[in-house]
Amino acid sequence: MGNRSDQWSDLKARLGAGAVMVLIGLIGIWMGGHVFHLLVALICGVMVWELVAMLRPGDAYLPLKLGALTGLAVLVSVYLPVGLGLPVLLAPALIGFGQLERHRTIYLSFTAMILMAGFGLMQVRDDYGFGWLLWLVVVVVTTDVVGYFAGRAIGGPKFWPRVSPKKTWSGTAAGWAGAALVGLLFSINTGASLQLVGISIAISMASQMGDIAESGMKRKMGVKDSSNLIPGHGGLMDRFDGMLGASVFLLVIGQFIGLPFGLG
Structure with missing residues (x-):
C-alpha cells in the first residue's frame, strides 16, 4: 500500500503547477500574434538554457547566452520572410555546437528540435488560428494526463524501465486512446x-517519442529533471518534451496531408 500512495505523492503539486501552465498557455494561444510569439520564444529560450545547463554543469554563462540567443532567434524568425527567417532560426544550434566541448550531438539535435517546434507552433497559430493549435495542445496534454493516471x-x-521506470505500456496505450477521442470530437465539431482520429493518434505517438528522447538524454547526463523551475514537474523541457515531438512531426506531415485536415 505504501508504494501505491507514493505513486500519487506528487499529484497535488503537479495539478497546481499544471493548472497555472494551462491557464498561461490558453491565454497566449487565445491572444495570438505578438503575445503568443513572445511566449513561444521565452519557452524555447528557457528550454535551451536548461539543456545547456545539463550538458555543461557548473557553467552559468553559456547556458544563459545560448538560451537568450535561441529565444531571440525564434522571435525574429517569425517576423522575417521565410527564406531569411530560416537561417536565423537555425543559427543558435550551430553556434552552440561550436562552443561546447562535449555532448555536441545531443545539443545540436535537441536545440534544432526546439527551434523547429517553436517556429511550427507560431506558424500553426498564425496561419490556421486558435482552433487547430488548440487541437494540437489538447492531444499532447491528453496523452500526458491520461497516460499518467x-x-x-x-x-x-x-x-522502458531502465530509463523511465514509471512509464507503463498501459499508460502509453491509454494516451493513444485519449488522443483518438480528442481527434473524434474535433472531427465532429x-x-x-x-x-x-488517426492523425491525432500519430501526434500522440510523436509526443511520446519526444518524452522518451528527453528521458534518455537525462539518464545519460545523470539528472532526474531538466531543472526545478516548476513544482512537481521539473523544468520546461520536462513539460514540453512531448510538445517538441508533436510539433516537429506536425510541421513535417502538414506538408503532405495539408492543414486544416479535410476542410475547405
Missing part, C-alpha cells in the same frame, strides 16, 4: 475528415 492506476509491464 492510467499508468499509475492500471500498472503492468514497464515501457469542425467537419474535418475522420482521418483526424
Whole structure:
C-alpha cells in the first residue's frame, strides 16, 4: 500500500503547477500574434538554457547566452520572410555546437528540435488560428494526463524501465486512446475528415517519442529533471518534451496531408 500512495505523492503539486501552465498557455494561444510569439520564444529560450545547463554543469554563462540567443532567434524568425527567417532560426544550434566541448550531438539535435517546434507552433497559430493549435495542445496534454493516471492506476509491464521506470505500456496505450477521442470530437465539431482520429493518434505517438528522447538524454547526463523551475514537474523541457515531438512531426506531415485536415 505504501508504494501505491507514493505513486500519487506528487499529484497535488503537479495539478497546481499544471493548472497555472494551462491557464498561461490558453491565454497566449487565445491572444495570438505578438503575445503568443513572445511566449513561444521565452519557452524555447528557457528550454535551451536548461539543456545547456545539463550538458555543461557548473557553467552559468553559456547556458544563459545560448538560451537568450535561441529565444531571440525564434522571435525574429517569425517576423522575417521565410527564406531569411530560416537561417536565423537555425543559427543558435550551430553556434552552440561550436562552443561546447562535449555532448555536441545531443545539443545540436535537441536545440534544432526546439527551434523547429517553436517556429511550427507560431506558424500553426498564425496561419490556421486558435482552433487547430488548440487541437494540437489538447492531444499532447491528453496523452500526458491520461497516460499518467492510467499508468499509475492500471500498472503492468514497464515501457522502458531502465530509463523511465514509471512509464507503463498501459499508460502509453491509454494516451493513444485519449488522443483518438480528442481527434473524434474535433472531427465532429469542425467537419474535418475522420482521418483526424488517426492523425491525432500519430501526434500522440510523436509526443511520446519526444518524452522518451528527453528521458534518455537525462539518464545519460545523470539528472532526474531538466531543472526545478516548476513544482512537481521539473523544468520546461520536462513539460514540453512531448510538445517538441508533436510539433516537429506536425510541421513535417502538414506538408503532405495539408492543414486544416479535410476542410475547405
